Amino acid sequence: MSEKKMTSSRKHHLKSLMLGIAKNLLEKEAAQYEVDKAAHMAQNCPELSLPGSMQELQELCKKLHQTIDKADEERYDTEAKVHKADKEIQDLKIKVQDLKGKFKKPTLRKVRMSADQMLQALLGSKHKVSLDLRANLKQVKKEVKEEATDVGDWRKNIEDRTDRKKMFETEG
Numbered sequence: 001m002s003e004k005k006m007t008s009s010r011k012h013h014l015k016s017l018m019l020g021i022a023k024n025l026l027e028k029e030a031a032q033y034e035v036d037k038a039a040h041m042a043q044n045c046p047e048l049s050l051p052g053s054m055q056e057l058q059e060l061c062k063k064l065h066q067t068i069d070k071a072d073e074e075r076y077d078t079e080a081k082v083h084k085a086d087k088e089i090q091d092l093k094i095k096v097q098d099l100k101g102k103f104k105k106p107t108l109r110k111v112r113m114s115a116d117q118m119l120q121a122l123l124g125s126k127h128k129v130s131l132d133l134r135a136n137l138k139q140v141k142k143e144v145k146e147e148a149t150d151v152g153d154w155r156k157n158i159e160d161r162t163d164r165k166k167m168f169e170t171e172g
Contacts, residue, residue, distance in 0.1 A: 006014075051057055113121070
């Protein structure tokens with residue numbers, strides 16, 4: 001069968017019908033929400049009647065404190081359950097990731113950037129120091145070692161040393 005295109009007036013009419021139905025559903029949902037809210041409030045929050053005597057007021061305060069404590073305990077319990085469930089979900093996500101296998105490492109692209117540009121990108125406007133490594137080095141003076149120029153006869157050196165040895169032995 002051949003498909004016929006809808007005319008724009010037909011599309012507009014269907015769109016307006018769908019919007020009308022959606023509006024009615026939203027109104028019904030809002031009314032149901034109000035009814036549920038009123039029923040919940042009637043069940044959990046009874047009408048407050050203030051008694052006249054001091055004793056009755058103190059009892060009412062104690063009763064209210066007990067209900068507040070009970071509500072706080074329930075809130076704490078539900079928060080603990082939610083926190084525990086979140087941890088379990090996180091652990092399961094990690095297990096699933098491990099079961100899938102190794103992580104795919106993205107291919108790295110070669111980036112041409114000087115050291116100054118890299119530091120400026122990392123540190124932002126804080127970077128004002130130039131990275132000229134040679135300027136930061138200390139100047140060291142070279143000491144020239146004196147070499148023994150005249151080696152001479154090795155026997156003379158031995159005789160001189162024996163003379164020194166005798167000199168130290170006689171003093172000691």
